[in-house]
Amino acid sequence: MKILCVAEKPSIAKSVAGILGGGRFSVRSSCVKYIKNYDFSFNFGGSLGQCEVTMTSVLGNFRNNIFPDEYNWGRCEPMQLFTAPLKKGYENKTSQSVAKNIATESQDADRLMIWTDCDREGESIGHQIFEVASESNRRITLENTLRAQFSHLERSHVIHAAKTPRHLDMKQVYAVQTRGELDIRSGFAFTRLLTDLLKSEIPGGLEDKTIVSYGSCQFPTLGFVVDRYIRVRRFISEPFWYLSVTTIKNRIHTLFTWTKPSMFDRMTATVLYANCMSQPRNDFGKIIAKQENPTSNYKPLPLTTVELQKIAARTYRMTAKDTLKAAEDLYTKGIISYPRTETDKFPAKMDLKSFIQRQTGHREWGQYAQSLIDGKFSPPRSGRHNDEAHPPIHPVSCHDGGGLLVKEKKIYELVVRHFLACCSDDAKGSLSKVTLQWGDEIFTTSALEVKEENYLEIYKQYRTWKSSAKKIPPFEVGEEVKLQKAELKEGKTSPPNYMTETELIALMDANGIGTDATIAEHIDKIQQREYVTSLREGSKSVLVPSELGMGIVQGFDNIEFNENISLTKPFLRKDMENELSMICSGNKTKPQVIEKLVNMYQEAYVLTKRNQQTLVREYRNVIRENG
DNA sequence: GCAAGGTC
Structure with a gap:
């Protein structure tokens, strides 16, 4: 029997071919520069048995939605794009060649086995591969197409995946297709409307090449x-x-410190101060309570992509893009697990200790890993997120750093230390608190003493929790203490800061805007569109809107949409994500969701067009206000 | 000329 295996990217095809072929495979080049075809044999067991295998890959998505030519810019009313037919096509020569390689290689295959990443997008890419293969070879059907399930590239895991495949999950495929269709319809329609409107109404305001784009993530x-x-x-x-x-x-x-909140009324604060000062012995305070309570500093949650990006930005000042690239490279080298995950809970059956064991030989943290094995191991905390595709990011093999890039070394160290920290005890300390009364007012002071560092021993680079520098003298309850100072002080509320990239990533993540792989690109896109510019403020850079960006948001926020829908707020996108989850769970179908959301976008489009002068007016206002 | 999602 002959099997064609197809991965999502060339690096996975190479690794999997290496493992299944046991190092014995031959390589052929394909019509795409990056893609190689590997031939070897492998015993899949079961009904397949010993097979001749060709392993190849695609380059991510390669088939996408295209509007027919009669719907090109300027040739139709944008409103028509909500209902215009969509056809499958190839965006460029490369994706066409990718498809050609699949068509050629599938010709003499008896079976197709999909080896794309195990997430929703991977399932959809798997379906694109199936479509092309079955068009070229009628013996390949959806029923006999196999789908390998794997979450990292460790040898035994890959072999197990090859022997226990499932079928393509069409519910996930439909969910992804739904998103794709809604995004191209709404994106193209609103982009054409906005670009043409603002260019004609604000002559000389926008350059010819400017595009005023709408996207469900950009806005x-x-x-x-x-x-x-x-x-x-x-x-x-x-x-x-x-x-x-x-x-x-x-x-x-x-x-x-005063236990009352600060007062915005000067008179009240002055009266309270005067009351205290009018007491006899106003230069003494009385200790009325003393406590010492045990306290903990919790170890981190298991590592997700976004958390990795945030820690790397904070500690190493790496951009989200660089962090993901380094992690991706470590993954394809088999050093860490799949780095795109939202899951912050390890599966119950996962043998964590075997992963710790692998680190015991490392010169920097080997001893610490050994101490966990020798009894200090503590089960990781469980977060509430689960993408049902990948476990939290964790190290797969022990690596001394030789041959790794500087950024890869940093990310590897972070992943290992974070993992070991997850498997350690929380840090323990004690918090002393002393309460003092002066006149009728109550004040407190407190100091922390760290007693056991536990996870912090391995995690100091990323988090600090230290004993207070100040020492509290041995006060006794009931004691009268001499005051050195007793003051009425004035402070000023300080403004929030402009948005940093780290904060924006956290907000997008929390609101389901973009995926771990695209969040950094959307931030880039709104800068390319000149909606936003990056300013240096001290040691960090912050994002501020341009006149155009301000104008767009003010404009849309001044149009009243049905059911309070807002195109510039995250709720619409979150709604769509919920609908997609319902498709995945079988509670809704693709046509139902498309009908509902297309209707909604159409209504929003009609209202935007009817109120287009509001958009123009608000943009002009912003320009005028800025002089 | 236009989206978001993959990956190179």
């Missing part, structure tokens, strides 16, 4: 930046007042 991303900008600009600093006392005992000065 909410822009919306986050604008919201923050407005909050900063509208911020008015307010003074507030508070009481503060400092004691002196054993020559140690101890600052006590």
Whole structure:
């Protein structure tokens, strides 16, 4: 029997061929520069048995939606794009060649086995491969097409995946197709409307090559930046007042903080201060309580892509894009698990200790790993996210760093240390708190003492939790202590900061805008479109909207849409994600979801067009306000 | 000329 295996990317095809072929395979080049075809034999067991195998790959998505030529820009009313037919096509020469290689290689195959990544997109890419293969070879059907399930490239795992395939999950395929169709219809329609409108109404305002694009991810991303900008600009600093006392005992000065919130009314604060000052012995305070409570600092949750990007941005100042690239390269080398995951909970049956064991020989953290094996192991915390495709990011093999790029080394170290931290105990400490009364007012001071570092021993680079530098003198309850200072102080509320990239990533992630692989691209896109510019502010850079970006958001926010739908807010996109999940779980069908959301977008389009002067007016307003 | 999603 002859089997054609197809992976999502060339690196996976190479690794899997190496494992299944046991190192004995021959390589042929294909009509695409990056893609190689590997021939070998492998015993799949079961009804397949010993097979001749060709392993190849595609380059991610290669078939996409295309509108027929009569719907090109300027040749139809954009509104028609919501219902125009869509055909499958190839965007460029490369994807056409990718398809050609699949068609050729499938010709003499008895079976097709899909080896794309095990996520929703992978399932859809698998279906594209199936379509091309079955068009070229009628013996390949959806029923006899196999789908390997794997989440990392460790040898025994890959062999097990080859021997226990399932079928393509069409529900996931339909969910992805639904998103694709809605995005191209709404994206093209609104982009043409906005571009043509703003160019004709604001002559000389926009350059010829400018595109004012709408996208279901671009707009909410822009919306986050604008919201923050407005909050900063509208911020008015307010003074507030508070009481503060400092004691002196054993020559140690101890600052006590008022337990009441700061007051925005000066008179009230002054009266309270005067009350205290009018007491006899107003230069003494009384210790009324003393506590010492055990406290913990929790170890981190199992590592997701976005968390990895956030930690790397904070600790190493790496961009989200660079972090993902480094992690992807470590994955294809078999060093860490699949780095695109939303799951922050390890599967119950996973043998974590075997992964720790592999790290015991490492010169930096081997000893620590050994101590976990020798009894200090503690089961990881469980988060509430699960993408049902990949476990949290964890190291697969032990690597001394030789031959790795600097960025890869950093990311590898982060992944290992994070994993070991997850399998350790929380840090333990004790928090001492002393309460003091001065007049009728109550003040407290506290100090932390770290007793057991536990996970922090391996995780110091990424998180600090230290004993307080200040020492609290040995106060006794009931004791009267001399005050060194007792003051009425004035403070000022400070404005929020402009949006940083790290914050924007966190917001997009929390709101389901884009995927781990595309979040960085959307941030890039709204800058290319000149909706947003990046400014340096001190040591970090922040994102602020341009006039165009402000104008668009203000314009859309001033149009009243049905059911309070907002195109610049994340809720619409989140709704769509929910609908897609329902397709995956079998509770809705692709046509149902498309009908519902196309109707909604059409209504929004009609209202936008009817109120197009609002968009123009708001954009002009922004320009005028800026002078 | 236009989206978002893969990957190179």
